[in-house]
Amino acid sequence: MTLLLNNEEVEKALTPESTIAATENVYRELAEGAAFNRARSQVYLPVESKANPGFRYRFKSQEGGSAGTGVWALRITSDMAGHSFTAGVKRRRILPVATGNRYCGLVILFDIERIEPIAIMPDGVIQKMRVAALSAVGAKYLAPAKPQILGLFGSGWQASAHLEYLCSLFDFKTIKVFSPNEQHRRDFAEKMATKLKRNIVAAGSAKETVEGSDFIQAATASWDAVFDGHWIEKGMYVASIGGSDASNKRREIDDETIRRAP
Numbered sequence: 001m002t003l004l005l006n007n008e009e010v011e012k013a014l015t016p017e018s019t020i021a022a023t024e025n026v027y028r029e030l031a032e033g034a035a036f037n038r039a040r041s042q043v044y045l046p047v048e049s050k051a052n053p054g055f056r057y058r059f060k061s062q063e064g065g066s067a068g069t070g071v072w073a074l075r076i077t078s079d080m081a082g083h084s085f086t087a088g089v090k091r092r093r094i095l096p097v098a099t100g101n102r103y104c105g106l107v108i109l110f111d112i113e114r115i116e117p118i119a120i121m122p123d124g125v126i127q128k129m130r131v132a133a134l135s136a137v138g139a140k141y142l143a144p145a146k147p148q149i150l151g152l153f154g155s156g157w158q159a160s161a162h163l164e165y166l167c168s169l170f171d172f173k174t175i176k177v178f179s180p181n182e183q184h185r186r187d188f189a190e191k192m193a194t195k196l197k198r199n200i201v202a203a204g205s206a207k208e209t210v211e212g213s214d215f216i217q218a219a220t221a222s223w224d225a226v227f228d229g230h231w232i233e234k235g236m237y238v239a240s241i242g243g244s245d246a247s248n249k250r251r252e253i254d255d256e257t258i259r260r261a262p
Contacts, residue, residue: 005121014129016136016168022069023133024140029066037064044081052095055082065112072112075123077105083223087180090223092242092250131241132161135217136169143237144214148173151213153206153227153252154220155179155188158241162219167196170215175200178209179220207231218242218252229256 005013029035040062049055058081065072080095098104105123110116150172152159156179163175175198179185186202193200203209210216210231218226218240232238238261242252 002117003119003121005119007122007125010121010125014126016133016165019129019133020136020140020165020168023130024137026066026069027134027137029068034068035064035066038062049080052080052082052097055080055093055095057081065110067112070112071118072110074108074110075105075127076108077103077123079104089180091221092223093221128158128161129165131158132165132219135162135219135239135241136165138239139166139215139217139237140169143170143239144235146171147215147237149213150175150215150217151203151209152177153179153209153216153218153222155181155185156221158221159188159219160192162217162241163192163200164196166215166217167198172198172215176203176209176213177201178203178206178226210236220252221250222252223250225254225257226252227254227257229254229258229260232257232260 026035030037040060042058042060045057047056049057058077058079060077060079061075063072063074080097082093082095083090084093085091094103096103103124105127107121107123107126108117109119111118147170150166150170152163152175154162155177159177159179166172177185177189177200179188182202189200189202192198206227210227214236216227216232216236216238220226220242222242238253238257240252242250
């Protein structure tokens, strides 16, 4: 029987602890040659949408599986992709233009013994958890053992998952949040402080977010670098979810940050 799951059911089924553990396990399998994946493929139609100027149709797919999980996963998305500006900052943006103002992405799981699909679900909630879990696995092994101050760039979909997952691993004394929209970052800080019972404040600037922090996490849709690498101090842990590939030139960290990395 194939399970048909919605985002709410996926969110109830996955906890930060279980998702981080599963992510770590499958990456260990990948290193050992027991897991395989196909690199993400993105195809953009060259003509802009008539209904959405500045945006183009994009089809994306990626897949992978392992003996340990017992499944092969295929993720496909049908997107209307482009960019917008927030307080002068260029951001990647995907429009919810499917029926009912929805996005259109699916994850299909195949049982590798019975070869049949065992679950089909939207890619919305699970993909933000996947990214946050991978960031958490990296931080588990590379970040300071007891980081005190987290400087978080982003106050949206990915940032919320990252904050929850990182707080499941580390007992930050203070969390500073910055994004271009002042009201949005204030609302985000207040909401997440209530949810996580942590000291979370909206920072006044990107520089304020970096200075004094020992853990920097960028989780944004920004097209360009979100802070100046000259602000980075020795010993800081810096992580980012946005990088360039053949079809997407956005980035969250600048050349100076990369140059100063060990």
